[in-house]
Amino acid sequence: xxxxxxxxxxxxxxxxxxxxxxxxxxxxxxxxxxxxxxxxxxxxxxxxxxxxxxxxxxxxxxxxxxxxxxxxxxxxxxxxxxxxxxxxxxxxxxxxxxxxxxxxxxxxxxx
Amino acid sequence: xxxxxxxxxxxxxxxxxxxxxxxxxxxxxxxxxxxxxxxxxxxxxxxxxxxxxxxxxxxxxxxxxxxxxxxxxxxxxxxxxxxxxxxxxxxxxxxxxxxxxxxxxxxxxxxxxxx
Numbered sequence: 001x002x003x004x005x006x007x008x009x010x011x012x013x014x015x016x017x018x019x020x021x022x023x024x025x026x027x028x029x030x031x032x033x034x035x036x037x038x039x040x041x042x043x044x045x046x047x048x049x050x051x052x053x054x055x056x057x058x059x060x061x062x063x064x065x066x067x068x069x070x071x072x073x074x075x076x077x078x079x080x081x082x083x084x085x086x087x088x089x090x091x092x093x094x095x096x097x098x099x100x101x102x103x104x105x106x107x108x109x110x111x
Numbered sequence: 112x113x114x115x116x117x118x119x120x121x122x123x124x125x126x127x128x129x130x131x132x133x134x135x136x137x138x139x140x141x142x143x144x145x146x147x148x149x150x151x152x153x154x155x156x157x158x159x160x161x162x163x164x165x166x167x168x169x170x171x172x173x174x175x176x177x178x179x180x181x182x183x184x185x186x187x188x189x190x191x192x193x194x195x196x197x198x199x200x201x202x203x204x205x206x207x208x209x210x211x212x213x214x215x216x217x218x219x220x221x222x223x224x225x226x
Contacts, residue, residue: 031212033212033214034146034183041219042217043154043217044217045214045215045216048212050212060137074140090215092209092210092211093211096177098167098169098210099156099209101146101154101155103153
C-alpha cells in the first residue's frame with residue numbers, strides 16, 4: 001500500500017552540527033505538514049507546505065517541498081540542545097488514506 | 112485560550128475491560144481527530160470527527176469507536192482491551208476538517224496501560 005517513508009529513523013549529532021530529515025511519498029501530495037515532539041511531550045505544529053518547490057524558513061529551520069510534491073525535507077542549521085525530539089511529517093490527504101504520519105526521525109544532540 | 116484537554120492522563124486497565132477517553136478541543140475548533148502512538152507502530156490515525164460526524168477512519172478494528180458531541184467534545188472507546196492496546200492516545204483539534212489540510216493541535220495525551 002501507500003507509505004510515507006521518513007529517513008533517517010535516528011540521528012545523533014554534535015551540538016552545532018546540521019541535521020536533515022527527509023519524508024518521501026510514493027504518490028503526489030496535496031500538502032505536507034511538519035511536527036516536532038519533545039521527549040515525553042505531544043506533537044507540535046511547525047510548518048505547512050503547499051506549493052511545488054516551496055521553501056520556508058523559521059530561524060535555523062528550513063523546510064522544502066519537492067518539485068514533484070512527492071518529498072519534503074526539514075533542515076536544521078547549527079543544532080542546539082533545544083532541538084532534541086522526534087520530527088514527523090504529516091500528510092492530511094494521501095490518496096485513499098487520510099491523516100498519515102511519517103515514521104519520524106529522532107534527533108539527539110551530543111553536547 | 113485553553114488548549115486541547117484530554118482526560119484521564121493515565122490509566123491502567125485489565126484485558127477484556129473497556130475504556131473511554133475524553134477530549135475537549137480548543138474553543139471554536141470543530142474537528143477532532145484521534146491517534147494511537149506506540150514505540151513499534153509510531154503515530155497512527157484512528158478517526159476524525161467534524162460536526163458530530165465521523166469523516167474518516169483509520170485501519171483499526173471495530174473495538175475502537177468514537178463520537179463527537181454538539182459542543183465538539185469527543186470521546187473514544189476501546190472495548191475488550193488487549194495487551195497490544197497499551198499506548199499513548201492523542202487527540203488533536205483543528206478549526207476546519209483536518210483531512211482538508213488544517214493545522215492540528217494536540218492534547219497531552221492519555222497513557223493507557225493494559226495488564
